[in-house]
Every structure is written in structure tokens, then in C-alpha cells.
Amino acid sequence: MVIYNEIEVINIFSNITSVVPKGVVGIGDDCAVLPFGVDESMVITTDTLTENTHFILDKITPYNLGYKSLASNISDVIAMGATPTYAFLSITLGGGCSAHWVEEFARGFSELSKKHQISLIGGDTTQSSLAVTITITLIGSVKNSNIKLRSGAKNGDIVFCLNNLGGSAAGLKLLLAGEDTHPLIDTHYKPKLFVEQAQWLAKFMQVHSMMDISDGIAKDFKHILNRSNLGAYINLDMLPIDNRIFEEDKLLGVDVLSLAVEGGEEYAPLFTVQREFAGELMQLYKDKFGIEMYAIGSVSDKMEVGVIEWRSSGVKQNVDYKGYTHL
Amino acid sequence: MVIYNEIEVINIFSNITSVVPKGVVGIGDDCAVLPFGVDESMVITTDTLTENTHFILDKITPYNLGYKSLASNISDVIAMGATPTYAFLSITLGGGCSAHWVEEFARGFSELSKKHQISLIGGDTTQSSLAVTITITLIGSVKNSNIKLRSGAKNGDIVFCLNNLGGSAAGLKLLLAGEDTHPLIDTHYKPKLFVEQAQWLAKFMQVHSMMDISDGIAKDFKHILNRSNLGAYINLDMLPIDNRIFEEDKLLGVDVLSLAVEGGEEYAPLFTVQREFAGELMQLYKDKFGIEMYAIGSVSDKMEVGVIEWRSSGVKQNVDYKGYTHL
Numbered sequence: 217m218v219i220y221n222e223i224e225v226i227n228i229f230s231n232i233t234s235v236v237p238k239g240v241v242g243i244g245d246d247c248a249v250l251p252f253g254v255d256e257s258m259v260i261t262t263d264t265l266t267e268n269t270h271f272i273l274d275k276i277t278p279y280n281l282g283y284k285s286l287a288s289n290i291s292d293v294i295a296m297g298a299t300p301t302y303a304f305l306s307i308t309l310g311g312g313c314s315a316h317w318v319e320e321f322a323r324g325f326s327e328l329s330k331k332h333q334i335s336l337i338g339g340d341t342t343q344s345s346l347a348v349t350i351t352i353t354l355i356g357s358v359k360n361s362n363i364k365l366r367s368g369a370k371n372g373d374i375v376f377c378l379n380n381l382g383g384s385a386a387g388l389k390l391l392l393a394g395e396d397t398h399p400l401i402d403t404h405y406k407p408k409l410f411v412e413q414a415q416w417l418a419k420f421m422q423v424h425s426m427m428d429i430s431d432g433i434a435k436d437f438k439h440i441l442n443r444s445n446l447g448a449y450i451n452l453d454m455l456p457i458d459n460r461i462f463e464e465d466k467l468l469g470v471d472v473l474s475l476a477v478e479g480g481e482e483y484a485p486l487f488t489v490q491r492e493f494a495g496e497l498m499q500l501y502k503d504k505f506g507i508e509m510y511a512i513g514s515v516s517d518k519m520e521v522g523v524i525e526w527r528s529s530g531v532k533q534n535v536d537y538k539g540y541t542h543l
Numbered sequence: 544m545v546i547y548n549e550i551e552v553i554n555i556f557s558n559i560t561s562v563v564p565k566g567v568v569g570i571g572d573d574c575a576v577l578p579f580g581v582d583e584s585m586v587i588t589t590d591t592l593t594e595n596t597h598f599i600l601d602k603i604t605p606y607n608l609g610y611k612s613l614a615s616n617i618s619d620v621i622a623m624g625a626t627p628t629y630a631f632l633s634i635t636l637g638g639g640c641s642a643h644w645v646e647e648f649a650r651g652f653s654e655l656s657k658k659h660q661i662s663l664i665g666g667d668t669t670q671s672s673l674a675v676t677i678t679i680t681l682i683g684s685v686k687n688s689n690i691k692l693r694s695g696a697k698n699g700d701i702v703f704c705l706n707n708l709g710g711s712a713a714g715l716k717l718l719l720a721g722e723d724t725h726p727l728i729d730t731h732y733k734p735k736l737f738v739e740q741a742q743w744l745a746k747f748m749q750v751h752s753m754m755d756i757s758d759g760i761a762k763d764f765k766h767i768l769n770r771s772n773l774g775a776y777i778n779l780d781m782l783p784i785d786n787r788i789f790e791e792d793k794l795l796g797v798d799v800l801s802l803a804v805e806g807g808e809e810y811a812p813l814f815t816v817q818r819e820f821a822g823e824l825m826q827l828y829k830d831k832f833g834i835e836m837y838a839i840g841s842v843s844d845k846m847e848v849g850v851i852e853w854r855s856s857g858v859k860q861n862v863d864y865k866g867y868t869h870l
Contacts (some may be wrong), residue, residue: 224642225668228649229632242664250629250682253580262680264633264667302567302577305556308590308679308831310830316550321557337569337577340591341552346674351633351667353589353680355577 242462244443245366246292246427247356252532255360257338261292262353266286267310273348273389278317280352280405282324287407288430289354291483294411295363295428297418298356300332305339308349309340324541332411362418364426364487369444373424377408377433378508383458385432393466400460407483413442413505414485422496426487433512437486438522440515447519450477452528456510477526477537488515563869571617571770572693574683575755582687588619589680594637602718605644607732608677609651614734615757616681617659618810619855623681623739624745627659630751632666635676659738689745691753691814696771698844700751700815703836704760705737710785712806713794714760718795720816727787728794733811741812747824753814760839761864764813765849767842774846777804779855783837804853804864815842 226243230442236242241249247259265285267273276284286303293300305325309318329336334354387404395401417423425444433450441448457476461467489497494511499510519525526533552797553570563569568576574586592612594600603611613630620627632652636645656663661681714731722728744750752767760777768775784803815823820836828836846852853860 225634225636228645229652229663229666229668235663236662240662242662248629248631248664258585260631260665260669260680260682262631262633262665262678264635264676264678266635266668266669266671266673266676268673269635269671294644302575304575304587304589304680306589307552308591308593308596308674308676309552312860318552318555325556334567335563335567336556337563337575338587338589339569340589340595341556341557342591342593344596344674346593346595347635347671347676349591349592349593349635349671349674349676349678351589351676351678353587353631355587367553401826405760496842510832511594 217464220312226357241365243517247298248294250294250365252357257358257363259293259296259298259358260353261289261358262351263289263292264351265348266349267347273310278320279324283328284405284407285352286325286328286352287409287480287483290328290409290411291353291428291430293354293356294409294414295364295426295485296356296358297362297414297426299360299415300354300356302355303329303334304353305334305336305386308342308344308347310348311345313348320518325396358418364418364423366425366427366440367443368425369440369446369488369515370424370490371446373515373536374489374494374511375437375448375486375488375489375515376471376511377401377429377456377484377486377511378413378509379408379482379484380456380458381433381459381477381482382472382475382479384481385475386458386461386464388469389470390464390466392428395466400464404481407481409493412452412483416504417485417487422490422493422497424490428513429482429484429486431480433486434477434524437524440488441524442522444515445520445521447523449515449516449527451517452526452533454510454512474537504524547664548800550806553701559616562674567821568692573622574625576623576690581683584685584687584690586623586625586683586685587680588616588620588714589678590616591676591678592788593676594674600637600639603732605647606651609648610655611732611734612677613652613655614810615808616679617655617736617738618682618757620681621736621741622812623685624689624741625685626660626742626755627683629682630661630663630677631657631680632663633678634666635669635671635674637675638672640675660860663811665736668754672717675706687743688748691745692772693752693767695752695755695843696767696773696815697751697817698773698842699818700765700842701818701821701838702777702813702815702840703838703840704756704774704783704813705733705740705836706809706811707783707785708760708804709778709788709799709802709806711808712802713785713788713791716797717791722793729806734808735810742817744812744814748815749820749824751815751817753812756811756813758807759803760813761851764851767815768851769849771842772848773842773844774848774850775840775842776846776852776853776854777840779853836868
């Protein structure tokens, strides 16, 4: 069914737009950025989840779908260093969506929106006999000095991620294998959001670039590299992997490294930090939040732009991870 | 298939949101309004078109679909008195969408966005085997003194519309009857947008309320009445009707009045003006644009709130027009 790839489609649309005014960040980051007032900006993201591509209607509860739809957008907003403020919800309901379904979707959405004091201020409601589709547009606000772009990485930066990897992808595997309840499935449906942590990190000018992992590190990190004109290596043996994967018999034989670097929907920040400050920041982070941030690699202007070299025990591995592809 | 109506669904979502901050206009108008700077606001709307509900994929060219998707959003933004500035495009492509299809969609979108200097600054591209769905979020800017809400109508106001009515609905009828090319079909696919006119009208404080007609006057005007706590009468014999409907044999026997007041997708402003100023504004409008604006009725606090009394030759008619319903 794939007759073009997402990058090609984005290029078609990027090329037809009018000139983007100075000071505005357009297509290519987690969010667009619009200057707002003296030293503030508004960030805006939009994300679509559609039936059978992003979820299977009778496999996901409407509560979880409502929760997750908003979570994926919050993840984009906080990855810019911003605080989410206003949401717009466009939902296309299908014939199988009862009034109870709608209420449960709203309950899941609302639990998360209230937790983060996000106001739902608009949207559109339509009906389709073909597919349930949800598009959320989420707005956030950010001090200009705290904005983190994909393009900000600098030679020598250390690469960090915040969460244990692979849990969401493992949950999806279990789900597709017919499991209904499992903590890893909860992780897939209700991803932990690092809202406080991302906002705290955004205050450090030594955090040079940040984005969220939605399509797997292998794919997403290349956006940082391409936009920053750098290459990188990542130490496969430094990757923090969700321990629960190893404990679950049904996941025996699954390539855990591939889950960790190609698995999508992690919804956690991936960022680069000035080398000289990295150790201090790790300590400050641990003191503040009581959890670790994980150093997994380094970026370099001596390496091929946009390419990740995967290493194990310091030795280059002959692997090519692709990342998560919906389209 | 309809198991709830759009109003019920909107109510479910309206009730679950966090409190909307002071100065912010949330759900219920053509756009949300966010204060922006000293005396400016940002308006934001989002609109979804989905296959088989809003368009039939093999009946509409991708060029027309791209054009129309943006047009319906521009219509919402200008109805607030605002100037459209930035767009976000979320598109779910189906298996039948070739690369050429995508390019043609982009060409239609771009023709209109460039005409109005709208920058495409974000979006999402996904793929589905089930349905093509397009959600556009459009941002506009407006001086606070020019913002026109649905809630602003005042007792005695004269009701106006700008375009000849029924043309878009007649075009849809011809299309569904198997016609391929006809000027009325062009009107359906490429609605005239009253951008300059709406912005000019917005500068007059005597224009008390404004919205766009997307679901037919019979349905849309009730939003103004409900939010302004007023009732109204509309003179059926004052309605400006698209002459081409009468000239087309294939439309003989169609209830022209019903097309005019229930036909959706007119995408033209409907507004109310202070009675004492209405005549002067009509003259100013004609001098400025060389076309008429049409006085079609009046609002009143003596009539039942939210109800339109349909009159002919000054006499109440025993009719009940419903308006256009997708959901």
C-alpha cells in the first residue's frame, strides 16, 4: 500500500508553502514556534491517530485512546521545553462508537488534560462509516531562552534519554499476540510523560537540542543529526532497557535491542548536552527527581551527517536499525 | 448509523475540560480566541473533512479537495474579523492516493494559501487503508476591537448575508446526479471567500455579530440566536438566491428555498448590524465593493430564544427548516 514515504510527502508540502516569516519555526521540529509577546513564544503541534494504522478499535478502550491521543501531543510540546496550555480535538466517530464510548474517550482525555491544566478550547466532531480518526492540536507556551530545537546539537554533545526503552513496543507485541492485561500494555497505552523533567531541563542552556521519541531512537535521532549537520555514535550496551521485557516469557526470542531502538511511541525526551556539563547535569537531575538520566552516545562533526554509528563495547557494529514506520 | 448528535458530543467534551482562563474564548464560536500582545488576539479553528461524509474520493479532484479543505477554514477565520496567517495540515492518505494525487492536493491547497499569504508551518502525515481524512488547523490574527463573536447580536439588529444562497448545495445535487462539469459544481468545490469584505465589516463596531454559513442559515443562525439570547425572523422572499439554480433543468422540482436555507458549505459571512446603521452600511459596502449585501431579517428579544420565524410577505410561514447535518 505504501506508494510514497512520509518524508517525500512532507517535502511536497514544505515546498508549496508561502515564505515563513523571520522568527517563526515551521515544518521540521516537534512543534512550530510563533513569537508571542516580548520574550515568549507559542509552540503548536498536531498529531493524528487513525484506526488500523495507530490503533485497533476493538483492542483499545476508548478511555485509553482518549488518554493516549493527548499524551502523544503533550510529549511533542514538552520536548520543545514548553508548557502545554490549550487543546483542540477533532474526532471522526465511527458507527461502532456508542455514546458510552464517547464518554469514556472524553474521560481518558480529560484525566490527562486536567492533570496538566490544559483547556480544551475547540475542535470538530464528524462521523464516518469508514474509520475513527483523532487529530489533536496542542498549544504550549515557552520563554524564548528555553526553546529547544532539533537543530541545536553541537559537536561533542553527549546524547541522553530519560526512560527505559522498549516497554511500549513490547506492550504492543503482547497486545497483538492476544494478551489483554499486562503492565507492558499499560506502558504502551499510558506512556509516562516527563513533563516536569523536560521543563526543568529546558532551563539549562547547556541542553542544546531536544525532541521526543515517537518513532524510535533509530529514526528520530537522525532528525536531530540532520538538522544539526552532525553524525553520532550510540553505545548499544549503554541503552537503558525496560527490565520487564526480559521477565516476560512471551517475549523470549524477540530482538530486545531492536525493540529498544526501533520501537515507537516511547513519548519521552531525547536530548543532547554540552560535554563538559553532562556529568554535573546528571547529578543535578538525580538529586532533583530521584531517577537517572541515561547517557547513550555522543555527536560529532567528524562523522557522516545524519548517520548513527551503533557501537558495542566501543566497537562499531554492522547493524542498520530503521525505526518505526506507520506510513 | 447516527447514535448521538453533534451537539451532544460537543456537550460531553465541553463539560470535561479544565476551566477556560479569562479573556479566552473556547468552544462555541467559529474560532477560539487567545489574547496575544497588547490589543491583538489570535484566533484558531480546526476543521475535518473525511471520505464519504464530506467528499467522495472519486468524485472530487485532489486539487479541489486541497483547495476546499483550506477554504472552509479560511471562512471560519474571516468570520471572526481576523486575517488568516498560519496553517497546520494533518492528512491521512488512503491506498488510492498516488504521488500525483498528493501533488495535486498540495497544488490546490497552495493556490489558496499563497493567495492569502498563509504559511503552512506544521502538520502530520499518516496512512490508512480505510479512509482519507483531512484536518486543517488555521490561525488568524485580529485587533481586539475587531473581534466578531456569535454572542454579540443585539435586539433590533438587521440580519445580513453576503452571497447568493443555494449555489453550493445545488452543485452538490448535480454532482450526486452524475454531472461532472457545471458552474454550480465549481461553486460547490471552489466557494467564493469574502476575505476583504469580512475584514472591512469587522472594523465597524455596529456589526455586532458574525459567523460563517457552513451548515445552512437555518442551522447556523440559531447559534447566533442562542448565544445572544435572542429570537429572529427571516423573510424568505428577501433571500438572495443563486439565479443559476432556476436556469438548470436538472434542478427543476427541487425545493429552492430549502437549498437556500438548509444547504451547507456556503462559506460566506452571516452577520447582524445595528438597525440605525444598516442602511448606511449597505451603501458604504456597495460603494466599496460594487456588490450588494443582503438584508434578510431581524433579531428581537420579544421572540423565542434560538428560534427563527420564517416569513413570507410579512406573514409567518408554517415551515421548519433543519439545516445541513453531516453527523
